[in-house]
Amino acid sequence: MTFSRFGAVLRARNREFLRDRSALVWNIVLPAVIVLGFAFAFSGDPPNAYKVGVYGQAGDGPAAAFMRTDHIDFIPLADAKAAIIKVERHQLDLLLDLEQERYWVNDESPRGYILERVLAGTGSAGLARRQVSGASVPYVDWLIPGVLGMNMMFSSLFGVGYVIVRYRKNGVLKRLKATPLTAFEFLAAQVVSRLWLIMSITVLIFIGTDLIIGFTMYGSYLNLALVFTLGAVSMISLGLLIAARTASEELAGGLLNAIGWPMMALSGVWFSLEGLHPWLQKLALIFPLTHVTTAAREVMLDGAGLSAIAAELMTLSAMSAVLLVIGSYAFRWQ
């Protein structure tokens, strides 16, 4: 790779974007409107039903009758420690530990109080009570990491995929092909150009939203930046792959929508994946946005360090590498 050629394309792309006032305003204003709009719209209680985490195998124990109660989501969980934190943060209204025959409730949670009364009414005398405390995480705080990730996703997919297809269609790529510029240099410049743009906009929206409505941020800003950077690279790489050969803007738009909308719906941006069918939970893992949302929430809401989000970071890195390699290999100038 020659940095002179890479830098030349990067500079030209940045100039093109920054001078296209309408695109620039749209790229900044739209995400801000979306984030703030959703923040205000969901600033009340979460719309979900009552949520009870279940640790251990359900059987004929003292909680059996309680678990047959309608209108309560019973969510199987594998990590008891993480589940207790969720009770502290009001992300779970109550936690049943069937192995130890005990339950956890947050004494500051009205929903936990009601569920505890229901539990008592269904004959739970055999369960030991454990109490935690902690203020609830407002739904909007839970929502913000996902919405920021969603903005990044749409900007990555359409900002890169569409532009490359347009270049191919109008002959810009054909002219570049006739120079010593390599496909990798061209694609790397597109990734870096879009990456700094996305990160700049995300930082602006993060600061602006925090100033206007305020939200929880327990973790390290550097860790969050790392999550968003890797997330953006993986989603930009996905955009490159979609645009690798497509010459029709209509087809590219269809493909980008076909991937973008399911990703938005299933990546846990709007609701916790824990309540989904296990098959859908597994499907959600193929989307980079799922890992971005999960890791960003862990950093922002749980104060997670790098070791806690290592799995998501490695997954995003691997996704980026695989998508970039396939995208570069499949790329056609014409």
Place this chain on the structure above:
Amino acid sequence: MAAFLEVKDLVKHYRGAKAVDGISFHIRQGLCFGLLGPNGAGKTTTVEMLEGVTAPTSGEILYKSEPLGPRFRQEAGIMFQTTALQDFITVRETLEMFRRFYRDTAALDVVVEQCSLSEFLDRDTRRLSGGQRQRLLLAIALINNPEVMFLDEPTTGLDPQARRNFWGLVETIKARGKTIVLTTHYMEEAYTLCDEIAIVDHGRIIAQGTPRQLLAAHFNDVILQLPQQDYTPAGDEFDLPVLQHRGMIEIATPDVNGAIRKLMARGVSLAHLRIRERTLEDLFLELTGTELRA
């Protein structure tokens, strides 16, 4: 001496149709080689294979006795028939971008001067006129100080003045010893600029040589032209071939004096008589039976 650029039995198929059907030729260094033919003849496909942007179905292209590769990319200057440039960047920035793609480059001010770009150097490329845009595209093709240049129908769509200005630029480049491959459907352009031409039709070369050689090989006559209203056919047989063409009568003859005597004997007015030499346009008509289709 080895050919500078050599093409051997080049074939290109598009979904079963043969766009190029076994073309072979070689180009010597420092010459302007013209590929002539109507639209759809296969000349753009041929030149795009020479440029390395389209892969041939079969055949071989050698640049300095080697297959096209990184060396060719560094040393070739290319001007496509139609080229889009990135939006929102200026003429200067466009040239600077392309300049960074190459190891050996021409000085920016030299190229700017050569292609007369200084007046609109800081203008957005979207706001250039047709002639200005073609000069910029030529400047891009010159930015790597190329040894070989490909100009694919460079003056299509330009007005006559802009076209003649462009020819002047190409003459200057030729004078510096550059090898040029030019495609065009303007016969006057080919005659003015090219040292050697190949006429292409239906994907094959149907004639090749210098313009004078080709004309001498196919014609030994000149054309007498008269306005149609001045020519009054008499009842007797006129033993010279007479063609009607765009309101004119054209008489092809190797014996001008004899033809004029016959016309005077018939009482034809010679007030508007013109005599012209055979052109490449005539040659094309002779070879293919059709006029050049622009």
